[in-house]
Amino acid sequence: MAPVPVRGGMPPRPDLSNLMMSVGFMLTPTRFLDACRDRCGDYFTLRPTPDRELVVTSDPAAVKRIFTGDPDLLHAGEGNVTLAPLLGPSSVLLLDGPEHLRHRRLLLPPFHGERMRAYGQMMEEVAERRVAEWPAGRAFAVLPSMQAITLEVIMRAVFGFEDEERRERIGAPLRRLLDTVASRPRVLALALTAGRNGPLSPWRRFAAMRARADALLFEEIRARREDPRGAEGEDIFSMLLAARDPAGQPLSDAELRDELMTLLLAGHETTATALAWTFEQLTRNPEVLGCLLAAERDGEEDYLDAVVKESLRLRPVIPAVVRCLQAPMVLGGWELPAGVNVAPSIYLMHRRPDIYPDPLSFRPERFLENPPGTYEWIPFGGGIRRCLGASFAAFEMKIVIRAVLASRRLRMRPGARPEGVTRRAITFAPTRGGRVRADRAAAG
Numbered sequence: 001m002a003p004v005p006v007r008g009g010m011p012p013r014p015d016l017s018n019l020m021m022s023v024g025f026m027l028t029p030t031r032f033l034d035a036c037r038d039r040c041g042d043y044f045t046l047r048p049t050p051d052r053e054l055v056v057t058s059d060p061a062a063v064k065r066i067f068t069g070d071p072d073l074l075h076a077g078e079g080n081v082t083l084a085p086l087l088g089p090s091s092v093l094l095l096d097g098p099e100h101l102r103h104r105r106l107l108l109p110p111f112h113g114e115r116m117r118a119y120g121q122m123m124e125e126v127a128e129r130r131v132a133e134w135p136a137g138r139a140f141a142v143l144p145s146m147q148a149i150t151l152e153v154i155m156r157a158v159f160g161f162e163d164e165e166r167r168e169r170i171g172a173p174l175r176r177l178l179d180t181v182a183s184r185p186r187v188l189a190l191a192l193t194a195g196r197n198g199p200l201s202p203w204r205r206f207a208a209m210r211a212r213a214d215a216l217l218f219e220e221i222r223a224r225r226e227d228p229r230g231a232e233g234e235d236i237f238s239m240l241l242a243a244r245d246p247a248g249q250p251l252s253d254a255e256l257r258d259e260l261m262t263l264l265l266a267g268h269e270t271t272a273t274a275l276a277w278t279f280e281q282l283t284r285n286p287e288v289l290g291c292l293l294a295a296e297r298d299g300e301e302d303y304l305d306a307v308v309k310e311s312l313r314l315r316p317v318i319p320a321v322v323r324c325l326q327a328p329m330v331l332g333g334w335e336l337p338a339g340v341n342v343a344p345s346i347y348l349m350h351r352r353p354d355i356y357p358d359p360l361s362f363r364p365e366r367f368l369e370n371p372p373g374t375y376e377w378i379p380f381g382g383g384i385r386r387c388l389g390a391s392f393a394a395f396e397m398k399i400v401i402r403a404v405l406a407s408r409r410l411r412m413r414p415g416a417r418p419e420g421v422t423r424r425a426i427t428f429a430p431t432r433g434g435r436v437r438a439d440r441a442a443a444g
C-alpha cells in the first residue's frame with residue numbers, strides 16, 4: 001500500500017457551532033457521530049469542552065496502531081479522570097505506566113477461565129430468580145431487571161457467597177453510592193457541585209455516602225486481613241487480598257478499596273445494558289430467535305456466542321475509548337501533537353460496511369461465516385487496556401439469555417422500529433429501557 005503523505009494540523013472539524021456540537025454529542029449521540037463521519041470521513045476533531053480536543057477515528061489501521069502502541073505514549077488513565085471521585089486515585093482505570101501494569105496483573109487472576117466459571121452456578125441462580133419476577137402478558141422495560149441481576153452477580157462475585165447478612169451490610173450502602181452515578185443528570189449535578197457542601201448540594205450527599213461505604217469497606221478489609229483464612233476464599237476480594245506483585249508486595253488497603261469499587265462499577269451497568277440491547281434485538285428479529293432456540297436445543301454453543309457478539313457490535317455499550325498522546329503521533333497522515341486525545345470509535349468501527357456488509361441488520365451469522373479481525377470488533381477496547389471483565393461479561397450474558405429462553409417465550413415485534421440510543425452515565429442505552437413482552441414458557 002502506498003504510504004499516506006503526512007499532513008500538518010488536525011483532522012477536519014464538523015462544520016457545526018460549538019453549541020450544536022455539545023448538544024448533539026449529549027442528546028443524540030449516535031446521529032451526531034454518523035453525521036460527523038458522513039461529513040468528515042474516518043478522522044474528525046471534536047472539542048467536547050473548550051480545553052479538550054478529541055480526534056475520533058474509525059480507521060482500522062489507526063485503531064490497531066493505537067491499541068498496539070507504546071502504552072507510555074498513549075495514556076488511557078488520564079481520559080478516565082472524571083471517575084476519580086468515586087473510584088479513587090489507585091483504580092486500574094485511572095492509572096498509567098508501570099503502576100497500571102502492576103494493578104492489572106494483580107487483578108487478572110480472578111477473571112481467568114476456570115476461576116470465572118466457578119461463578120456460573122451463582123449467576124444462573126440469580127438470573128432464574130429475577131426472571132421469574134417478570135410480568136407476564138404486558139410489555140415492560142427489561143433494563144431494570146438486568147441491572148438487578150448484574151449488580152447482585154458482581155456483589156456476590158466480589159464479596160463471596162456465604163454470609164448474606166455481612167454482604168448486605170456493605171452491599172446496601174454501596175448500591176446507594178453506585179446509584180449516585182447511574183445517570184447523566186446525576187453525574188452532571190455532581191460535577192457542577194464538586195467540593196461544595198451546601199445543604200442541598202448533591203456533592204455533599206455523595207461525599208457522605210462515599211464516607212459511609214468506605215468506612216464499611218475498610219472495616220471489612222481489616223477483618224479479612226486479621227482472619228487467618230481471610231485470603232482463602234474463592235471470591236474476588238479474597239483473591240485480591242492474597243495477590244502479590246513480583247516484588248512480593250500486596251495491594252495496600254487504599255488500593256484494595258479503589259479496585260473493589262472499580263470492579264463493582266465497571267462490572268454491572270455495562271453488562272446489564274448489553275443484555276437489554278440483546279433482548280431488544282431478539283424480539284425484532286424472529287429468524288434470529290428461531291435459529292438461537294434451535295441451536296440451543298441441539299446443544300450448539302456457537303450461535304449464542306455469535307448472538308452476544310452481534311449485539312455488542314450493533315449496539316456497543318461503550319461508544320469509544322480514549323488515549324491521551326504523550327508525544328506527537330502520525331495517524332492516517334495527520335501529525336497529531338502531544339496532549340491530544342485520540343478516540344477509537346467503537347460505534348463507528350462496528351458500522352463500517354466494508355467490514356460488516358449491511359451493517360444495520362442484526363445478523364449473528366456474520367460472526368460464524370466471516371469473523372472480523374481483532375481490531376475490527378472492539379466492544380471491550382483493546383491492547384493493554386482491554387476490558388478485564390470481557391470474558392466474565394460474555395459468560396454472564398450467555399447464562400442470563402439461557403435463563404430467559406428456558407422460562408419465557410419472547411413475543412415478537414417484527415418490523416417494530418428499533419429503540420433509539422440514549423446516554424446514561426457512561427453507557428449508550430436503549431431509550432425505552434429495552435421494552436419486551438414475555439409469556440411464561442409452557443412447562444415440560
Ligand code: HEM
Binds near residue numbers: 154274381388
Ligand atoms: C458488556 C460488558 C462490558 C463492556 C462493554 C465493557 C467495556 C469496557 C471498555 C470499552 C473498557 C476500556 C478498554 C480500553 O480502554 O481499551 C473497559 C475496561 C475495563 N473493564 Fe469492562 N466492560 C464490560 C464489563 C466489565 C466487567 C463485567 C468487569 C469486571 C467485573 C469490567 C472491568 C473492567 C476494568 C477493570 C477495566 C479497566 C482495564 C484497564 O484499564 O486496564 N468490565 N471495559
